[in-house]
Amino acid sequence: MKLVVQVRLLPTPVQAAALEATLRGCNEAATWVSRVAFEHGEFRNFALRRLTYEQVKSRWNLGAQAARHTIKKTCDAYATLKANLRAGRLGRPGSARYRRATQKPVAFRSFGAQPYDDRMLSWQIAGRTVSVWTTGGRMKNVAFTASVEQLATLALYRRGESDLVHRDGMWFLNATCEIPEAEPNTEPVDFLGIDLGIVNIATTSDSSWSFAQLGQFITYKARKAGVPVVHVDPAYTSRTCAECGHIDAANRVSQAWFACRSCGFVDHADRNSSRNIRARAWELWRRGAQSTAPAPPPKSVGGAGRRRSITASGARCAPVALATGS
Known part of the structure; x- marks a missing residue:
């Protein structure tokens, strides 16, 4: 089963500035990709990558993996929008709310979360630091804080992507972990x-x-x-x-x-x-x-x-x- 472990980053002022510039760049790029997708009516990942990949890399100084994740993030946003429209969460077709959601491209907040894979982010669990890609280059020794249980979970079960998140002036990493399911215990001692x-x-x-x-x-x-x-x-x-x-x-x-x-x-x-x-x-x-x-x-x-x-x-x-x- 999947479980998200959230740890708080403790960047220095210089490191925080680099993280801030990275999120701004990635989300500006995603907003541009969104406009291209909207204009061409193309929301599939690989097709949209052909239209935007090179410009995303050069214009915003994104590495190859960051560019791919930024484009995929845009496709995922439109997939979510489509699902919400189909489920009626944004009103009926023709309603004001429905039109607002469909008549303009999706835009991304400057500090919207950005996904990272293992090529962009490495964990040093024992030292409680991470090495993270930024638009200004690789940044090492970014400290983080976590409980003993979180550290053990990260060390044993972390798999897949982690999201870089900025919220209320603080920095976080949300790491995806694959937790094995315990054997069901069929003899209860009591019910609560x-x-x-x-x-x-x-x-x-x-x-x-x-x-x-x-x-x-x-x-x-x-x-x-x-x-x-x-x-x-x-x-x-x-x-x-x-x-x-x-x-x-x-x-x-x-x-x-x-x-x-x-x-x-x-x-x-x-x-x-x-x-x-x-x-x-x-x-x-x-x-x-x-x-x-x-x-x-x-x-x-x-x-x-x-x-x-x-x-x-x-x-x-x-x-x-x-x-x-x-």
């Missing part, structure tokens, strides 16, 4: 119920921890840790008392609070729901529910009265049970 909602993005059955990004990370996190996953029906979990099992719509006294009309149990509404999700996970597991790979999470949570849940189990890391909805 997590209720994904709207007011609180996520609430667990024991720590009230907010998982703002859990939904988008759950797929690869579960696979990386070897955590099996089963789907759980979360119907009525927000109305069911986690203590006595009494079900009543009136139990949900507000968006935030749950108060059982039968036994008087009071708890945070999302925490009560997450405990019910955890209990259902165990019930399904005892019935022999089959493990499945986690489905990609939705881009947004919520829906008209519908909820969806996922449960995951494992012994080597915290097992989880997820439910999305209001």
